Amino acid sequence: MVRTAFDLGITHFDLANNYGHPYNGSAEENFGRILDNGLRIYRDELCISTKAGYEMWDGPYGAKHGSRKYLIASLDQSLRRMKLDYVDIFYHHVFDKDTPMEETALALDQIVRQGKALYVGISNYNRSQTAHMQSLLRELKTPFIVNQPSYSMLNRWVEDDGLDAYCKNNGLGMAVFSPLYQGFLTDRYLHGIPKDSRIGKGNSWVADQLDETMLNRLRSLNIIAEKRGQSLSQMAIAWLLHNPAVTTVLIGASKPSQIENNAGALQNLSFTEEELTAIRTLIE
Numbered sequence: 001m002v003r004t005a006f007d008l009g010i011t012h013f014d015l016a017n018n019y020g021h022p023y024n025g026s027a028e029e030n031f032g033r034i035l036d037n038g039l040r041i042y043r044d045e046l047c048i049s050t051k052a053g054y055e056m057w058d059g060p061y062g063a064k065h066g067s068r069k070y071l072i073a074s075l076d077q078s079l080r081r082m083k084l085d086y087v088d089i090f091y092h093h094v095f096d097k098d099t100p101m102e103e104t105a106l107a108l109d110q111i112v113r114q115g116k117a118l119y120v121g122i123s124n125y126n127r128s129q130t131a132h133m134q135s136l137l138r139e140l141k142t143p144f145i146v147n148q149p150s151y152s153m154l155n156r157w158v159e160d161d162g163l164d165a166y167c168k169n170n171g172l173g174m175a176v177f178s179p180l181y182q183g184f185l186t187d188r189y190l191h192g193i194p195k196d197s198r199i200g201k202g203n204s205w206v207a208d209q210l211d212e213t214m215l216n217r218l219r220s221l222n223i224i225a226e227k228r229g230q231s232l233s234q235m236a237i238a239w240l241l242h243n244p245a246v247t248t249v250l251i252g253a254s255k256p257s258q259i260e261n262n263a264g265a266l267q268n269l270s271f272t273e274e275e276l277t278a279i280r281t282l283i284e
Helices: 002-007 026-045 068-082 101-113 127-140 157-161 163-169 212-227 232-241 256-267 273-283
Strands: 012-014 047-052 087-092 117-123 144-148 173-176 246-249
Touching: 002 026, 002 256, 026 068, 047 068, 068 087, 068 101, 087 101, 087 144, 101 117, 101 127, 117 127, 127 144, 127 163, 157 163, 163 173, 212 232, 212 273, 232 246, 232 256
Parallel strands: 012 047, 047 087, 087 117, 117 144, 144 173, 173 246
Antiparallel strands: none
């Protein structure tokens, strides 16, 4: 899947310290193996990001927070797992009300000055939290460039919160995750629930939302996508990229064909006013 993405021109690979199964860190270890298996020679053409903020290891310093000790120790571990000298972007993964934001900002600044990351970002921060962090990092002259929130046609909290407008107006990118809303915005559920899907396996927290009203909404969106010559997932990704605040869309996949399909969204990124109105009617 990584090689398929790279061959399609996708150069941004997003990880986190606690990603992976059966244990935290296994995703970074696997990515390190993939780099060793022919991709590492292209390191300077890759944008590799990782994050820390959620529970990572047992004990008081590996729990969910934004302390200097946790963030710096965690990134050191991530770099060892991937066998890298630095990452391109290092994120604080989630806002921590129990750690002064000044401490988190100073840790992110130190990480850049140590050469362990080229840029820093935040994830799961709302508009006011983002503004505060940007103010702190601007004073430190830290290269703070991106917020990574959840965002999709079916999850538009960044619009209600004003985060997308803030980012657009203040020079920050948004790297959005869960663009297909746990697979809802694909063709997988248009005719029922497949046994091998996330919901079929009982692995999705949004399973109870897949009622007849939602299915009718998805089918109507799919009709619009078909008229555009796209799959539902392609239109959902194109719709996100239509928002000028969105820099990049983070897709998840379980097979190469899904990556190929999603990348096809780039073939039609424009929307007519009629299409936007029809979509807005369905998702509001």
